Amino acid sequence: MMPARPAIAALAALLLPVLGGAALAQSDPGFFIPPQGGGNQSRPAQAPARPAQQSQQPQRPPQQAQRPPQPNPAPLPPGQPPPAAVIGIVDVPEIQRNSTAFNGVREEVERRRQRLNDDLQREQTRWRDEQTALAGQRASMNPDQLRQRERELQERITDSQRVFRDRSRAIEAVAQSALAEIEQALAVVIRQVAASRNVNLVLPRPLVIFNDAPFDLTDEISQQVNRVxxxxxxxxxxxxxAQPAGQGAAAPAGRPAAPPAQPAAPPAQPRR
Structure with missing residues (x-):
């Protein structure tokens, strides 16, 4: 039996290269430990020199792309300076709220949308009643008759869906056409009032932080719009x-969006 102290010394001699290599690997994550061979233990001691040499190499800055030379055009001859600004302020949403034409169109469009929704609710109730009646007659009909009745009901529902979609599109087209006509008249009135005041620059009120009352043309334009x-x-x-009014006309600054569409709800499908 080998004495304990020489055995421990021999075991330490075998484990020392391995433990030393592991300690170096923990201190340097980029270090690679080669597999331990039978008797050659000199390679792990020489391996740490490579990361040290690599870390000492200076990093080269990334090369920047060369920009083309900037053009240097010749200066233009002196032109006519713009006139002195004479500013007017306009609140287009307030003008539309005070417009009798705009309010009349909005009320009529809302009435047509409400009638469309009422008709849709009545039609959906009738479809549900027919579906319930068809479900109660299943036992007294053969499969061919049942399929024929379901097919006829589905065709009626599909046709009604198309009719309601066409009515909804017609209402929205009427609203857009009327709004375009009002905007065209408003643009003409704004130019007329601005010319009468020698105003050559009109700004929407939401973009102006502060202005004196004489700059604001909203009340005068509102009265003129209701007259014309x-x-x-x-x-x-x-x-x-037939043809949208005001097509191609420039809309006035600060124009609000058209009233939001309220499409009809999709009808219920027959239950099988």
Whole structure:
């Protein structure tokens, strides 16, 4: 039996290269420990020199792309300076709230949307009643008759869906056409009032932080709009306008969006 102290010394001699390599690997994450061979233990001691040499190499700065030379155009000849600004302030949403034509169109469009929703609710109730009646007659019909009745009900529902979609599109087209006509008249009135005041720059009120009362043209423009356009003629219900009014006309600054559409809810599908 080998004495305890020489055995411990021999074991320490075997484990020392391994423990030394592991300690170096923990201190330097980029260090690679080669597999231990039979008797050659000199390689792990020489391996740490590579990361040290690599860390001492200076890093080269990334090369920047060369920009093309900036053009240097010749100066332009002196032109006519712009005139002195004479500013007017306009609140377009307030003008539309005070417009009798705008309020009349909005009320009529809301009435047509409400009638469309009421008709849709009645039609959906009728479809549910027919579905319930068909479900109660299943036992007295053969499969062919049941499929035929379900197919007929589905066709009626599909046709009604198309009719309601067409009515909804017609209402929205009427609203957009009337709003375009009002905007066209408003743009003409703004130019007329600005010319009468020698104003050459009109700004919407929401963009102005502070202004004196004489700069504001809103009340005068509102009165003039109601004089030149009191009402807008709308096509009959269920009929879309033949040609949108005001197409291609420039909309005034600060124009609000058209009233949001309220599409009809999709009808219920027959239950099988």
């Amino acid at each position: 356009l009191r009402t807008v003629a709308l096509p009959p219900e269920g009929q879309a306008p």
